[in-house]
Amino acid sequence: MGKNSAIEWTHHTFNPWWGCTKVSHACKLCYAEVWAKRTGGSLWGPKAARRFFGEEHWKQPLNWDLEARERRTRFRVFCASMADVFEYRAELNPWREKLWDLIEATPNLDWLLLTKRPQRTLLCSRWRGSWPRNVWLGTTVENQATANERIPFLLENEAVVRFVSCEPLIGPINIQRFLGGGVNWVIAGGESGGRSRPSHPDWMRHLRAQALKANVPFNFKQWGNWSPLEPGVAKAPSRAHVFPSGEVMIRKNKYAAGRMLDGRTWDQFPTIDHEAIRAV
Numbered sequence: 001m002g003k004n005s006a007i008e009w010t011h012h013t014f015n016p017w018w019g020c021t022k023v024s025h026a027c028k029l030c031y032a033e034v035w036a037k038r039t040g041g042s043l044w045g046p047k048a049a050r051r052f053f054g055e056e057h058w059k060q061p062l063n064w065d066l067e068a069r070e071r072r073t074r075f076r077v078f079c080a081s082m083a084d085v086f087e088y089r090a091e092l093n094p095w096r097e098k099l100w101d102l103i104e105a106t107p108n109l110d111w112l113l114l115t116k117r118p119q120r121t122l123l124c125s126r127w128r129g130s131w132p133r134n135v136w137l138g139t140t141v142e143n144q145a146t147a148n149e150r151i152p153f154l155l156e157n158e159a160v161v162r163f164v165s166c167e168p169l170i171g172p173i174n175i176q177r178f179l180g181g182g183v184n185w186v187i188a189g190g191e192s193g194g195r196s197r198p199s200h201p202d203w204m205r206h207l208r209a210q211a212l213k214a215n216v217p218f219n220f221k222q223w224g225n226w227s228p229l230e231p232g233v234a235k236a237p238s239r240a241h242v243f244p245s246g247e248v249m250i251r252k253n254k255y256a257a258g259r260m261l262d263g264r265t266w267d268q269f270p271t272i273d274h275e276a277i278r279a280v
């Protein structure tokens, strides 16, 4: 979709720094840590250093903003794929302030801030949790326990879009009560990586049903490395996982596993009235 991002639901990706500390089961196979190691960095854990960038890096979003303005469009910017913007670490405070400056300077970009630490969003926000209108604030939840814990913190914030990313989905989740209470986008996806865990298709379907029932857009990002055995295939290949319900999942390359759920893609996005926002 985007010219500098392979992530399906964003045009651009921006990282204010690289590095993080694991906080939950969803972090087990953190792809960012794997990627950082491949490029020679040891950036994970409370004692490891973080990687910071110079002014050329920070200028990129200004160029995207200019282009969006000239084309009279908007670009979504995912922040961050190699860090958690709200990590607790005093050293990061000035970099967060720099990020808030950048967000204010780029009104033609929609910044998607996604965190597993929503309990810190109010504390870290320059705007006391009343986020600028070009910020979409989201939290990642992987199972019912993290949904129950994190979504209420997300909902303490005011943002044009408050979204929940259920990826990697490692258990069934019921978020019905939050969908009528201010969550206005649901994303779901499976896990990628060498020891990735399969997601039962019914967990995805159940989330989709909850979202559609509440008129909340649903976006199915990907299966990850496991996708359901296709109908008509008599014998499962050797790399299969069978859930107790009998559902057979096949381990594949992430691209071969694809992003079809029940025969189609689900690429729904929130509808934002930007003209109305600008007029405020």
Ligand code: SF4
Pocket (backbone or CB within 6 Å): 020, 021, 022, 023, 024, 026, 027, 030, 031, 032, 033, 081, 082, 083, 084, 116
């Ligand atoms: S919070 Fe995100 S970036 Fe940080 S360790 Fe977990 S998965 Fe990786």
